[in-house]
Amino acid sequence: MATVQTLDKIRQSLQRHLGKKILLKANKGRKQIITKKGILEKVYPSVFVVKLDDETNGYSRVSYSYSDLLTANVKLQVFKDQNKLHVS
Structure with a gap:
């Protein structure tokens, strides 16, 4: 079971990357995985927000x-390089 400290460490590590370009892969269930590029926009106590580059959905x-x-x-x-789209 995840402890509060573990979730806090995840939140703190995300705060270091605020405003950076990221690649997001989310499991939507039934073998559906979405992959999107975006910017880590906000970090809140319980959730984080990603602004997507692609608004087609x-x-x-x-x-x-x-x-x-x-x-x-x-x-x-x-x-890795915020100007070029190379994934670390």
Whole structure:
């Protein structure tokens, strides 16, 4: 079971990457995985918000909880070079 300290460590590590370009992979269930590029926009006590580059789905922002990262339902990769789109 995840402790509060574990979730706080995840939140703190995300705060270091605020405003950076990321690659988001989210498991939507039934073998559906979405992959989007965006910018880590906000970090709140319970959730984080990603502003998506691609607005074709009708929404420009998505939010996930830190437990989604802990359970690997959501995976984030920070781009190495913020000007070029190379994934670290």
